[in-house]
Amino acid sequence: MDYLTATKNKKYLMYISQNYSYAILRPLQQEILAQGGEVKWFLEGNEVTSSFLKNNESHLLTIEEVIRWSPDVSFVPGNVIPPFIPGIKVGLFHGFNSGKRNRKGFEDHFNIRGCFDLYCTQGPNTTSRFEQLSKQYKHFAVKETGWPTLDPLFNPDTKSIYTQPDDKRKTLLICSTFSRNLSLAPKLYQTIKTFSEQGKWRILMQFHPKMPNELVTKYQALENENLTFIETDNVLPLLKAADVMLCDTSSILLMFILQRKPVVTFCNQDPGKHLLDVTEPEKVEAAIELALSHPAQLMDDIESFCQQLHPYQDGLSSQRVLAACNELVLTNPKLKPKPLNLIRNLKMRKKLNYWRW
Template identity: 30%
Template sequence: MKTVLFCKRPYSFSILRPIHNESIRLGDDVMWYIDPEIVDRFPFKEDSHYTTSLQEIYDFKSDAIFVPGNVVPHYLRGVKTQIFHGLAGEKKGHFRIRNYFDLYLTQGPYFTNRFNELASKHGDFDVMETGWSKLDDLFLQKENFNTEKTNLLEKHEAKEIILYAPTFSPSLTSAEVLSDEIIALSKNKDYLIMVKFHDLMNEKVKALYHEIARSIENIVILDDPNISKYLILSDLMISDTSSVVYEFLLLDKPVITFKSSSDNIKWTNIETPDILCETVGAVMNSDINQEERKWIINNYHPLRDGKSAQRMIEAVKQWLSHNSVPEKRKLSFLRKWKVNKKYGKVKK
């Protein structure tokens, strides 16, 4: 199978990489499309076939295109396969059908059931539950960083690691309003606080935290685009309405959010910033939400064997066994115009 991995954002590297590795293992022909604006950050140049040219992708004439974003050019050949960039079903647009995709590969029953309803309504795409490729490493490497964690705690003379991972959306992020509370939390030297920003976080906010970290030894800013290792290393997460909350919960560890808009809050959520420090202390002492987390695990991503990328590839090949390779998608004039404006045209 000739496969394209369609990558527009740095956070997609870790979503698509397991599919790349599994495809290579199977002997498939794989090409990455990397947006020119992020190619300098692409970490797999040495062992990957990649391009920044949509013309080259068009000429490649793929059988399948895996897309963690919302849009893919309609004129590219292949099964246009939506694999999602997060687990936050409450976020605006997660269940919006934009007509670009032939196949939706879902993470768990919560998503599968909704997309099956939409498939029945629209009638021009299929849905298969495979799990999410990004989480393969999370499940397979759970025990790989024990020594690194021990060394980190010894270096900072701390007892627990707290990961603060706010979302970037101005209407949802807690980054600015919690900055003073993160400083206050750092006064407890038992805590090593690691801060991981979304790729699209406001630069002024990032600069604020870098300034804070320069003067506080137990606050560390993470620059690695792949958050999985830090989810494994951490004992507790602080966030807001971010998809990464669910990734952490799938490791069966406690979360505290600030004003989360989730429809399925199975963790500790606070509405005022001034109680953050005492809430962290309480949750560290008593993990009261452990039973509730089981609902998230069972409904959001029950497949925990680290083989989601394998299932994704198998799902596409199964689809192709019953359908011809799509040469393009039928779109409205307006959507075609938007694609051409965003990506440009290719020579056919």
């Protein structure tokens, strides 16, 4: 059976709590609508902005409206979703596994919270682990699909608004996570300030939305003809515009490297041969110059890494996700009941002010 065509007349909910989730789910929304399905959005909490919705995007305002609408499938690029929403719940991830560990020392990417019926994984290096966890817990299925977010990245017709054809300099993209222990922002300010004054490269900067305001303000003050600080809910045009990236342990570096472009990292938690990692500020500039020269061994290591991380370059991951979800809806495999998660579920009910049972 062609499970993609089964999309017609089904209902799909985009359940989000962060502004970056818009860009994660919009390629999937586009495919759903093209296949005759219906899409609505629900925005949870105060960290997601309703003004980012487009005029043609439908928005459910309350959890009561969501339940009355009764979606067949809910897509979540986050960690949790209330169990009392009808339909199957699908984990799509808000990024790649960048090696970050939680307070207990475990990789947070593989933390099973008992909220999802299906995980749509991005590539072999995460699929195998989730398949092991599926056999262990037995209450969710796993399908390797690729990440819908990246479909536009692999579309040659997608243009970047951040390119400047008249500027012949190489473009350096600097990104940073918000965690104080992992972020390059507090440690490389003077280095980046020097880069902005040198004018050797055209520099684009973008920080995680949770970056402390004082650091954002400090870097915004560096803006000049060589450096542009950008706040956006869609990083893909930034990725396409740059020749090389300077980053830390943020998972955005993995999105960038899938273009087969080099990444220089500062004190990365999980450095590998595919990265040029440095731990001293005075070595950053030389590492960037080396990256821009595209050394053969580095580029081979990047290719091998990408084949494990996300081998799909066809821009059709949204189709694979949609087919996998429809298959689960129609075949209704016998999964074990998800755990009750009483404390977490009570917290979600309180947050959403929903007390019907």
